């Protein structure tokens with residue numbers, strides 16, 4: 179595959195500002211003038227009240243789908259190589275265009291868009307562009323291999339995201355009145371996020387590296403640039419002037435105003451040669467983790483973790499051995515940027531004096547705890563019941579920064595501190611010592627869904643399914659994939675509302691598919707291609723739905739359900755739903771395994787009507803469609819569940835909860 183575009187700025191060594199990456203748009207892939215389908219694949223085009231064509235084309239193998247409601251111009255979707263191209267527009271007055279030239283996935287969605295929402299992939303990769311109430315385009319382009327995502331809500335100007343080489347570029351804006359721009363020219367990650375930004379939040383990588391720019395209520399740009407290889411991060415809250423951060427050579431540059439509420443001057447940070455620059459408004463916080471270089475004995479006065487149950491697992495290392503500069507920077511940056519509470523090991527131990535274990539997994543052990551009246555902690559934490567997750571051990575042979583436990587710990591922190599949603603667990607705080615990694619969350623007394631799956635009544639069961647689907651959609655909008663959602667990863671609050679937990683295994687888009695789920699995934703993962711990781715989550719959701727409907731703790735459904743506990747026996751053969759032959763085969767296989775679809779309890783206790791149970795079952799099976807053709811979109815899954823939970827009034831009356 180050809181990478182079009184190259185870094186337009188080279189490493190400077192004299193401290194001069196980094197040249198911005200050329201904003202010229204990568205060439206639009208040319209497509210054969212095809213109408214309909216030429217290779218194998220599906221081409222579907224649907225329009226309601228469309229005054230111009232809704233065009234959908236497939237040249238190689240793949241799926242091209244184009245849907246328009248009240249579109250006055252075409253909603254165009256094209257696939258030239260193998261891949262998936264989807265273009266959806268509601269009340270769009272200009273085209274919503276989505277194109278794939280190589281293999282990949284290109285999705286363009288616009289609601290009430292008055293200009294195009296454009297999404298293009300030229301090489302292999304993923305390009306997604308979503309706009310709600312956008313008055314100008316929300317553009318997302320990948321030319322080489324990589325990922326480019328651009329999302330705008332109520333954007334009045336474009337939210338642009340571009341990848342020219344291989345890499346990841348994400349640009350998100352809420353109520354942005356000017357562009358939120360994110361660009362990668364070489365390989366690397368460039369992420370730009372703005373909430374209520376009135377000017378651009380710009381993030382650019384020219385060489386390889388990471389450039390991240392985040393602004394909340396910023397009235398001027400929050401700029402972050404990397405020209406050579408390195409890391410550049412710029413964060414501002416209620417900033418009225420720029421928080422620029424630049425790296426020209428290789429190195430690290432961080433500019434943050436973490437404790438300034440209304441910062442009126444820039445917090446600039448620049449590295450021209452190689453090295454570290456972090457002149458922030460809060461340097462004490464950045465440097466409060468002592469930086470150790472090389473090997474050495476533990477510093478005088480340092481205490482080992484008191485963790486009784488953990489001691490046997492911990493491979494003791496000389497303190498300082500693993501504390502390389504990179505790890506320190508990573509942690510310091512995370513703690514400061516994400517405004518995390520960093521607990522000491524003494525505090526962690528005081529939270530869990532009796533070490534009561536409530537759960538365990540492959541990463542660690544979870545203890546029930548309580549934050550007592552500790553000085554030095556904010557008052558809203560005192561008195562909170564918490565769960566403390568303790569990493570199992572570090573592997574001595576590995577370099578610390580590449581240790582899988584450490585990577586999962588960091589992933590969990592990065593993802594959880596970046597996503598605030600009622601369906602996603604909150605991170606209360608973190609702790610790291612030479613011997614242990616710790617994560618602190620609110621405590622969920624009802625525990626995980628696996629423990630409670632048998633006692634859920636119908637209404638709660640439907641509520642769990644719907645809220646998990648909503649949370650999954652939110653994760654996907656942030657480009658996070660679960661990679662193996664299962665009941666043990668869903669905690670239930672006092673009101674039986676679910677929250678997703680266990681984010682260590684989740685990934686930002688771009689990693690190979692893996693997960694702890696064992697069922698059938700070798701069949702499902704058609705090619706191991708990155709496009710499918712999002713679909714895989716919905717496959718898992720389908721499975722989870724069946725587990726809830728059948729009150730099955732186990733994922734493989736091989737357990738034989740006693741006859742008296744059997745459920746409504748779905749007559750799959752004569753069933754009127756639109757199962758594909760492959761899906762029907764799968765449903766029949768499940769049926770043969772004595773697995774039926776809705777647990778008898780639900781019907782017996784007057785919990786649900788057969789017709790409603792069937793609707794949920796249909797949806798679950800469609801999520802399970804291996805071929806992916808029948809699988810509903812994320813939006814559709816959530817909308818259909820909402821309609822099931824709260825159906826529209828039959829005769830113009832008010833909507834009522836009649837899902838029973």
Ligand SMILES: Nc1ncnc2c1ncn2[C@@H]1O[C@H](COP(=O)(O)OP(=O)(O)OP(=O)(O)O)[C@@H](O)[C@H]1O
Pocket residue numbers: 536537538539540541542543544565567619620621622623625626666667669679680682683694
């Ligand atoms: N906040 C919490 N409140 C109550 N119980 C919890 C909480 N967090 C986790 N648990 C319990 O601990 C169990 C293990 O937690 P978790 O799945 O996060 O660990 P893990 O080591 O990351 O697991 P995995 O092997 O799936 O990666 C959960 O299934 C749940 O029963």
